Amino acid sequence: MLDYDREAARYDATRGGLPRAQAAARAVRALLPGSGTLLDVACGTGLVTRELAGDGLRVLGVDASAGMARLAAGRVPVVLGDGRLLPVRDRSVAAVTTIWLLHLLDDARPVIAEAARVLRPGGVYVTTVDKRAAHGASMKVDRRPADRAVTVIEAAARRGLRLCGETSFTGHGQGTSGAPDPVFRLLAFTA
Secondary structure (H helix, E strand, O other), X not given: OOOHHHHXXXXXXXXXXXXXXXXXXXXXXXXXXXXXXXXXXXXXXXXXXXXXXXXOEEEEEEEOOHHHHHHHHOOOOEEEOEOOEOOOOOOOEEEEEXXXXXXXXXXXXXXXXXXXXXXXXXXEEEEEEOHHHHHHHHOOOOOOOOOOHHHHHHHHHHOOOEEEEEEEEEOOOOOOOOOOOOEEEEEEEEO
């Protein structure tokens, strides 16, 4: 797996920068409630998180990488933490996002369970799914991806989350070796 502490300084420049962050944020915002606290799990450098803030939505980033969290702290409020054990109270946030996280995990169920735990009634969980499909053959995966839509939907349902929306967005600047930019799929669930 990538060393995100070492990668932090060049992460935005190699992942589409602000155009990608703005595209992701526009798509995510369309699925979110209008106000309350949004917990952005695996917020990385905070670039997407910053774009999500505003219009009554307060953001708090959480990242397990100290290097990423340091960069994010210059953009948004952030805490160092693990998506499998979130540092917030039960039923305390209006929304949780995990953008580009679940595909990195062997098992997404603990992260989905934590999202369900911290969402207040009527809250919304938004996540990217099927990242491998977005990248096609250019993304090498040695295992069955934990972010398969069917797997995520089943895990969310077991935690009382209902599918309530879906959209997609183009990951500007992320095409590899002349391939077109990937189109990422987002699913939204309500508590």
